[in-house]
Amino acid sequence: MSGSRRVPLRTVDVARESGYSVQQVRDLERLGVIPPAERSSNGYRSYTSVHVHALRAYRGLAGAVGPVVARQMFAELRTQTMAAAASAISAVHVRLARERDDALRAQQALRAIQDESHSPEFEQESDAMTITQLAAALDVRSSTLRFWEQEGLVIPERVTSLRARRYGLSAIRAARIVAALRGTGYGIPAVRDIMGSLRQLEGQGETQRILQQRLDEIAMRTVALLTAGADLAAVVTSVQEPPIAR
Template sequence: MSEPVTGPRPVRLRTVDVAAASGYSVQQVRDLERLGVLPAAPRSGNGYRSYASVHVHALRAYRGLAAAVGPVDARRMLRELRTETIAGAASAINTVHVRLAREREETLHAQQALRAIQAEEQQPGAERDSDAMTITELAGALGVRPSTLRFWEQEGLVTPDRVTSLRARRYGRSAIGAARIVAALRGSGYGIPAVREVMGSLHRLDGLDETRHVLQQRLDRIAMRTVALLRAGADLAAVVTSVQERSTL
């Protein structure tokens, strides 16, 4: 009778091994396991944790995800990926790529709006009604709620060109451009007072230069976050496939 064929035993790692392989400290490894970034490590008879390669992959994936979407969302995603199908996990990761692409597109629109404001200063031109947007249309284009645009209006950041007797707002090209810049600044972490100061300076040359610099910095940060997510890709795939392999055993 032939012996059953068995694969190689999985390599068991100590906490210090996982720390060295991932670039985290021993205490950080324990903290991230407690926070759910890592699947719980089984303990040996003497009480020591026994890790596997999937734990190293999870830590490396967390580093890239945290750089891309922030530590809170990264922790949530890694916890959820452990219960997802491969299709569901791929969809969740793709959503992050889409989110970064949307942020980049919004910032590019803000740059275009800034150039339009500069051109308008140099050569004023008439706006067409077809260029205008309703509050719902503009909110949809910016990825914000209509209530956000109303709040920006209350704060003096974006002003609709006119409000009808039915309180319906219409935003022309200049207001749309201002809204795109405000959205990009808010996405960069600027508070309302700082945004108000920047928007008030747009009619000065130094104000245009400052805003141009802020928007370019935002594009650079989005690029860095995208690269971090790409670097995490192989480790995320290893985490997801490890979960699927365990579920079929």
């Protein structure tokens, strides 16, 4: 790549190679997604293949984490070491994997709730969690669980005179589903309605549809990130490359 990156490209060339319009290329340069283009003596922009890689990589990263976060990441990538930049990209893969695991656990919780109507199960003491343990398992703050409790979404058991919270199996399952619904973008009133209908057959079916939709969306974001892999690698390695001699 080190040889090809020195070949000057016009704005129209970069647009054609990256799949963006000429105006979008200029806009993304202004937003800091790609490094500023060099200017020739007559004022025309002069790009390199690094800009093409950056634009392609941005498309995939924006598909994975959203355009606002992607723009922030790209601005930071250019000031980081290669190790730090690679770590930032790896963290996105980890985040997507965590979101997928959370959605799968919510599906498992929903299946358990569905099975309860046929085979009620006794909750053992060892199956309970404290608020700190449950918050860590869901990657949320303890204050978030308290807020969900206030809203009637997840109701714990209370023990000891200090009113310490204890979450049994049913509360843990509800919390996993609430976390997945919130991650999908549902507001508190909508989540309350969904959780209130879970004991009804139609409510279970709708919740299952929402959770599967969540998994499909995470899969699409993961594919977008994988598709951008080679271009992201080019961006990361370019962080360490010396400036072009002129």
